[in-house]
Amino acid sequence: MIKVAVLGYGTVGSGVVEVFRQNQEVLNKSVGQDIELKYVLDLREFPGDPVEKVLVHDFETIVNDPEVNVVVEVMGGLNPSFNFVKRCLENGKSVCTSNKELVAQHGTDLLQTAREHHVNFLFEASCGGGIPIIRPLYQSLTADKIDEVSGILNGTTNYILSKMASDGSGFEEVLKKAQDKGYAERNPEADVEGYDACRKIAILSSLAFGNYVDYKDIYTEGITRITAADIKYAQTIGVSIKLLAISRRTEKGTYAMVSPVMIDSANSLYSVNGVFNAISIHGNMLGDAMFYGRGAGKLPTASAVVADVVEAAKNLNKTVMGEGWNPEKLELLPLDEVSSRFFVRIRGNASSVLPAVEHAFGEVDPISIPSMDGEFGFITGEMTEAEYREKSVKLEGIISMIRARLHG
Numbered sequence: 001m002i003k004v005a006v007l008g009y010g011t012v013g014s015g016v017v018e019v020f021r022q023n024q025e026v027l028n029k030s031v032g033q034d035i036e037l038k039y040v041l042d043l044r045e046f047p048g049d050p051v052e053k054v055l056v057h058d059f060e061t062i063v064n065d066p067e068v069n070v071v072v073e074v075m076g077g078l079n080p081s082f083n084f085v086k087r088c089l090e091n092g093k094s095v096c097t098s099n100k101e102l103v104a105q106h107g108t109d110l111l112q113t114a115r116e117h118h119v120n121f122l123f124e125a126s127c128g129g130g131i132p133i134i135r136p137l138y139q140s141l142t143a144d145k146i147d148e149v150s151g152i153l154n155g156t157t158n159y160i161l162s163k164m165a166s167d168g169s170g171f172e173e174v175l176k177k178a179q180d181k182g183y184a185e186r187n188p189e190a191d192v193e194g195y196d197a198c199r200k201i202a203i204l205s206s207l208a209f210g211n212y213v214d215y216k217d218i219y220t221e222g223i224t225r226i227t228a229a230d231i232k233y234a235q236t237i238g239v240s241i242k243l244l245a246i247s248r249r250t251e252k253g254t255y256a257m258v259s260p261v262m263i264d265s266a267n268s269l270y271s272v273n274g275v276f277n278a279i280s281i282h283g284n285m286l287g288d289a290m291f292y293g294r295g296a297g298k299l300p301t302a303s304a305v306v307a308d309v310v311e312a313a314k315n316l317n318k319t320v321m322g323e324g325w326n327p328e329k330l331e332l333l334p335l336d337e338v339s340s341r342f343f344v345r346i347r348g349n350a351s352s353v354l355p356a357v358e359h360a361f362g363e364v365d366p367i368s369i370p371s372m373d374g375e376f377g378f379i380t381g382e383m384t385e386a387e388y389r390e391k392s393v394k395l396e397g398i399i400s401m402i403r404a405r406l407h408g
């Protein structure tokens with residue numbers, strides 16, 4: 001009999017309990033023996049909730065119980081999660097978590113602790129919610145040299161950008177609606193500033209490239225400056241604006257960044273809308289593969305956590321993720337050396353300002369929108385960020401810039 005403890009009875013924790021309740025038979029069959037929820041840890045009381053039977057308030061009860069084989073950490077944050085998870089691993093218990101902050105900040109240490117104690121530290125639900133992506137990276141895509149991971153890794157921001165595009169509304173208005181519907185937190189900073197996607201791409205890149213990628217090294221820009229006017233330009237030229245998390249090996253080195261990007265319909269992420277997430281992987285033998293599904297939400301996330309519980313239960317004395325990633329940090333290419341194209345909005349009429357624009361950037365096609373007098377847009381050719389900055393400072397009246405990855 002495998003015994004499981006859950007740390008935290010919030011949204012994901014209650015989802016984990018629900019998966020156990022609804023799919024107990026499936027779980028027993030997958031594991032090959034009975035698996036039971038022995039404890040749920042939370043500081044709060046839940047009068048009348050069936051969880052009361054297994055509810056405990058003291059972590060020591062769990063960490064010191066030799067019957068507990070697998071611990072689920074779904075409290076979020078770093079404190080006390082890190083300390084709790086470390087102590088569980090040191091006490092010979094595997095840990096499964098959905099906590100991307102914890103994995104991005106302490107994953108290297110926790111993977112090593114798990115290896116030293118012949119247990120598992122698993123985190124499928126930390127990236128892409130219910131989408132299987134961590135296990136494919138360490139178990140399935142192992143014959144390839146992965147040279148790019150790019151994805152829509154945050155449901156809240158994808159919902160906001162999709163809604164801005166479908167309704168023509170501004171960022172603030174859509175954010176408020178998203179908060180009312182529960183698609184955005186009351187404090188939306190981690191999502192809308194791109195911090196959440198940054199931690200997720202750091203984890204995926206560490207696994208894909210085999211060396212630790214520090215999330216603090218990743219250039220991160222959120223969606224708060226995207227306006228209804230930007231979306232209008234995008235629609236005029238048939239592209240969409242997505243918050244992309246990208247990491248890529250190039251001849252110059254590996255770069256990683258999170259920022260809004262204009263993409264066209266040739267990009268497999270173009271049609272990923274609403275709260276959905278998708279991750280596109282490019283391998284040198286595989287070519288492209290895309291993983292798509294629900295990147296957040298109680299049951300999809302809990303489903304991924306419990307799949308890890310099954311994996312841990314089937315491998316009680318064996319570390320399945322191997323190295324996970326090498327602790328030696330992958331030095332990322334400075335942002336200045338990263339190349340892309342740039343969509344730029346500038347004040348003035350194309351007839352008078354275009355010569356100065358073309359003097360700086362070479363030949364471009366002006367994009368004008370009849371209802372937006374006194375400005376126009378253009379898309380540059382491919383150049384590095386440093387080159388873009390150097391050229392753009394010579395021009396007066398630039399309103400905004402959005403990076404563009406266009407095939408056409």
Ligand code: HSE
Pocket residue numbers: 129153154155156157191196295296297
């Ligand atoms: N806030 C996150 C999102 C939740 O919107 O994707 C899942 O990590």
